[in-house]
Amino acid sequence: MKVGLDAFILLATALFSVGLFGALSKRSAIMVLMALELMANAVNILLVAASRYVTPATMDGWFFAVFSLVVSAAEIGLGLSLVLALYRKVRTAELDRLETLKG
């Protein structure tokens, strides 16, 4: 069996769906952050796969993927520090208890 682009799209979709489900359903902010990482990496896989199969002559997708990795590393650092600051303030990191903005 030959592994083609379809398989990678399938993998990325599955991984994105798992991440989306986690981001929507987890109570802990840490877990939501981790789910966000899953979705970001699903996109990275898709970028690399597309680069490999659609435009093998250039390496655009690679660069995009590396760029995205750097951004999500910075993002996760910012996110974790936000969660830490939130915890210090309200002594919890569970999202369903943060409903001060309820109308």
Place this chain on the structure above:
Amino acid sequence: MGVLLAAIPLLPAAAFALLGPMSRELRNRAKWVSIVAMSASLALAVVAFVQAWLAPAHGEGARVVFHAFAPIAPGGAFGFGLLLDPVSAVMLIVVTVVGLAVQVYSLGYMHSDERVGWYYAVLSLFSAAMLAVVLADNFLMLYMAWEVMGLCSYLLIGFWHTEEGPRKASIKAFLVTRVGDIGFALGLAAMFALTRSFAFDKVLPAATAWAPGAATLVALLLLFGAMGKSAQFPLHVWLPDAMAGPTPASALIHAATMVAAGVYLVARALPIFVASGVALSVTLLIGIVTALLGGSLALVQYDIKKVLAYSTISQLGYMFVALGTASEVAGLYHLVTHAFFKSLLFLGAGVIIHSTHTQDMREMGGLRKKMPVTTGVFTIGALALAGVFPLSGFFSKDEILASLLRGHHYAFFGFALLAALLTAFYVTRLWVRVFWGTGSDHAHEGHRVMLAPMVVLAAITLVIGFASVAFAGFLGHEVEWPEVGLAAASTFTALAGIGAGWWVYAMGKVDTAEVRERLRLLYLVLQQKYYMDRLYEAAFVKPFEKVAGAFAWFDLGVIDGAVNGAAALWVRATQLSWRFDVSVIDGGVNRLADAVVDAGERLRRLQSGSVQSYQRLVLGAVVLLLAWVMVLWPALKAVLKGA
């Protein structure tokens, strides 16, 4: 002289202006201001009289002694000025003397009245107006002062306005004289249309040049005004009722001065009457009818003041008779003598009323013993009224009779003698009923302050008769002493009247009740005053009341109804508008607000505050968008293309 002349009417006017605004208590204490002003006017009037007396009797402009124009439009059509000539000089003396006598007398008569200050104020205003009437040099000013007199007359007749009688009498007097005044006003208008002036010295010389009809019109209109003021038939009905006022005021206004103003007016305007000719005859006729009517009605009155009132009407008629023969001297001379002796009689009647507390002569009698001074002066006045030599009334009445003979009015001469007979008869009746016999035992003599003015007036009445020749000369006419034959006739008439009266009332030779019974019809007619009050009541008052009632109905029913209906409609309209406001406009606004609130209430549930719920919404929206772009839109396009 001009300022002094102007001061004669202005002094009493100032007294009124001073007293008028005061409080009642202050005014009652300040009543002497009025007497002081009147005394000063009298002194000035004497000065003016002497000046007029010393003026040259003949020559150009001799009669007019003084002519002053007030600063208002000098010399123009409405120039107001003062005129001092023999006629006004004599009238000044009459008005100021009688005016002062009445004011002094009133100190006693009105002593206890709580509104005595106001009484004096009105007397002052009246004196000012009357003096302005006799000093006016034009008809317009005369008319204005004339109306002020009418006002004062109204105020004084209704002085005791809390009682119904005086109140009604004052309204009647005002309205009846007003009827005459309308004639006067129309006469003024006609006069102005003819000559563009009101001044005596412009109008009167021009009168001869008018068309006879125009002169007759003006003369008759002026005569109508004079008839109202001087209580001539058929406008005499107010004067007897006017006796409801204080007696001294009756003496001044309704005997001596104001009622004589009509005579003065006709005497002033006599050139117009002469130019007309017809108007003279009318004046003569009115005068003789009034003289007989007043004399006959005086016969059946029991109220002492009413007898004197009818006597005044009768004597004023006599004056009009004189004017009707174009003899202003005789008319004015009788005016002067009558002013003195009739005010004397009224003041005497006042003392009697004060003393006996009644006006009904049937309740009086025997007063000659209790009130000797009053009896004396009253007798002088009564004899003068009857026309007995040598009292003033004899001379003045004689001049009138002589003027009738000179004018060859023999029938009128007979009627005038009959009126004189009646006068002598009723005055005897009055005298006997009051002073003769027995009756009022508790009567007492009047106070000195009341007797003194009466004594002065009696003295004037005694001596003024001998001045008739001088008087006539002063007025510019040559008059001789009465002819013996005429004097004998009039004296005989007077004595016959007195004798008959004495025979009937003092000696009781005739049973008056039986005479009344036998002449019941005549007596009834006299008792009812020739039914003239009834006639006026039926002919004018009742229809007028009906018209007034109709107007009132129209006012209340139609005009008020329309106004009320409009108001009710408006209220209804505003109610509807209010409902529209509340239900539609407010309701709409409120419902919109409710809807907004409701929508907000529903929408706020979306904002749960939970981040993950928002995320789910975003996911849902993305799924829907993808579904639209990838499935629904291509399907729709395919369907549209296929169709």
